[in-house]
Amino acid sequence: MSAISSFSDDPYSDENLADPYPLFERMRAAGPAVWLERYDVLAFTRHTEVRDILVDHETFINGAGVGPKNLHKEPAWRPQGILESDPPMHGPMRAAMVDVISPRGVRSLRAGFQEFAEELLDRLIAQGEFDAITEVAEVFPIRAFGDAVGIPREGRMENLLPHGAMNFSTFGPEDDRYREYFAKGDGTRDWVMANCARENLSTDGLGSKIWEHADAGAITSDQAALLVRALLSAGLDTTALAIGNTLRCLSGSPEAWQAVHEKPSLMKFAIDEALRFESPFQSFFRTTSRATEFHGIQLDEGQKVLVFPGAANRDPAQWGEDADEYRMTRQAGGHLAFGMGIHQCVGQPISRLEMDVLLTTFATRVKRIERVGEPVPYLHNTLKGLSSLPLKVIAA
Ligand code: HEM
Numbered sequence: 001m002s003a004i005s006s007f008s009d010d011p012y013s014d015e016n017l018a019d020p021y022p023l024f025e026r027m028r029a030a031g032p033a034v035w036l037e038r039y040d041v042l043a044f045t046r047h048t049e050v051r052d053i054l055v056d057h058e059t060f061i062n063g064a065g066v067g068p069k070n071l072h073k074e075p076a077w078r079p080q081g082i083l084e085s086d087p088p089m090h091g092p093m094r095a096a097m098v099d100v101i102s103p104r105g106v107r108s109l110r111a112g113f114q115e116f117a118e119e120l121l122d123r124l125i126a127q128g129e130f131d132a133i134t135e136v137a138e139v140f141p142i143r144a145f146g147d148a149v150g151i152p153r154e155g156r157m158e159n160l161l162p163h164g165a166m167n168f169s170t171f172g173p174e175d176d177r178y179r180e181y182f183a184k185g186d187g188t189r190d191w192v193m194a195n196c197a198r199e200n201l202s203t204d205g206l207g208s209k210i211w212e213h214a215d216a217g218a219i220t221s222d223q224a225a226l227l228v229r230a231l232l233s234a235g236l237d238t239t240a241l242a243i244g245n246t247l248r249c250l251s252g253s254p255e256a257w258q259a260v261h262e263k264p265s266l267m268k269f270a271i272d273e274a275l276r277f278e279s280p281f282q283s284f285f286r287t288t289s290r291a292t293e294f295h296g297i298q299l300d301e302g303q304k305v306l307v308f309p310g311a312a313n314r315d316p317a318q319w320g321e322d323a324d325e326y327r328m329t330r331q332a333g334g335h336l337a338f339g340m341g342i343h344q345c346v347g348q349p350i351s352r353l354e355m356d357v358l359l360t361t362f363a364t365r366v367k368r369i370e371r372v373g374e375p376v377p378y379l380h381n382t383l384k385g386l387s388s389l390p391l392k393v394i395a396a
Contacts, residue, residue: 024311045311064287150205164237172381241385282310
């Protein structure tokens with residue numbers, strides 16, 4: 001049995017959220033897990049252990065919540081959906097989602113995404129200077145993904161991102177930051193739930209396709225509404241942050257931009273490496289369903305464990321000594337930015353298509369990008385990215 005190092009550090013402090021990597025390095029070096037005194041919880045940061053937890057959904061369950069609260073003992077803040085469920089309940093919901101987000105269904109979204117990407121690039125090139133977060137990374141999924149789901153355009157801007165940020169706050173501690181995101185998200189829940197109802201969705205969007213599974217009896221009407229809610233809660237903030245993080249990585253290196261401009265097919269690799277390097281979804285919890293010994297550590301039944309995919313994605317044991325470098329040519333496959341196992345991100349094909357279409361169009365039409373201001377970190381207990389990235393572009 002290994003001795004566990006105890007850490008007084010707070011991974012949720014402003015400083016550690018803005019730059020978590022020095023703390024992650026110390027946590028990984030201290031052993032397969034460390035005890036976080038402030039939160040009374042075991043935390044896992046190495047790639048092997050984080051992956052092994054995520055793929056063992058029988059021992060490390062989601063139904064008791066993916067935040068610090070044990071939802072088998074305390075009430076949830078809202079009805080639990082696909083992510084906070086275990087088999088057998090999880091299976092039919094997952095099957096409905098996988099069917100709706102099929103390769104064919106996703107391919108049919110490309111033309112709409114491309115049209116908006118061109119329109120956006122026309123505007124950005126005409127402007128010359130803009131904020132790559134508020135004027136690119138956020139507006140693209142709000143328009144492209146919102147249209148794909150089939151929700152009304154009005155109200156998206158005010159509701160979708162604050163609603164997602166509030167939702168993702170529940171995957172971390174209930175501190176002042178959590179309360180701030182809840183205050184900002186106040187009222188957005190009603191808008192989101194109203195737009196999950198069948199009568200408010202366009203007839204040809206992903207939302208309506210989910211409801212067809214309820215008509216066929218594969219899922220209940222309550223589950224259909226929760227699945228549309230899952231699309232709207234999980235799909236916006238994460239994709240916006242991933243777009244911003246990729247532009248941050250690429251705007252920091254003129255050579256990298258030149259490479260994607262000359263060969264836009266490299267953008268897929270640039271995106272995947274950015275997902276590894278700056279993972280938008282940094283951490284969440286699991287709960288043990290039974291007492292077990294895991295990598296030499298004794299775990300009790302019903303114990304919460306905190307996992308950091310954001311740290312696992314920087315583990316030199318997995319990625320080599322240059323794990324802290326952004327290197328576009330790296331084989332970043334195997335990163336945990338989309339999770340792993342039965343809950344691995346079901347929306348991944350859509351977010352990849354959004355990022356690929358937008359950023360490939362960007363790289364094709366823009367010869368050079370320059371930073372014209374300092375990137376400003378977005379501080380959130382679960383998500384990582386920027387709230388501002390001022391850029392200047394020179395058209396091809
Ligand atoms: C770059 C963007 C995205 C990232 C980094 C991301 C990340 C993740 C991660 C890490 C998980 C697993 C969480 C866990 O195991 O506890 C997850 C699950 C999920 N994601 Fe995403 N996601 C992204 C985009 C999306 C989009 C666009 C959608 C909607 C179309 C979506 C819908 C979901 C859903 C519904 C689940 C739960 C799946 C299940 O429990 O079976 N995500 N995502």
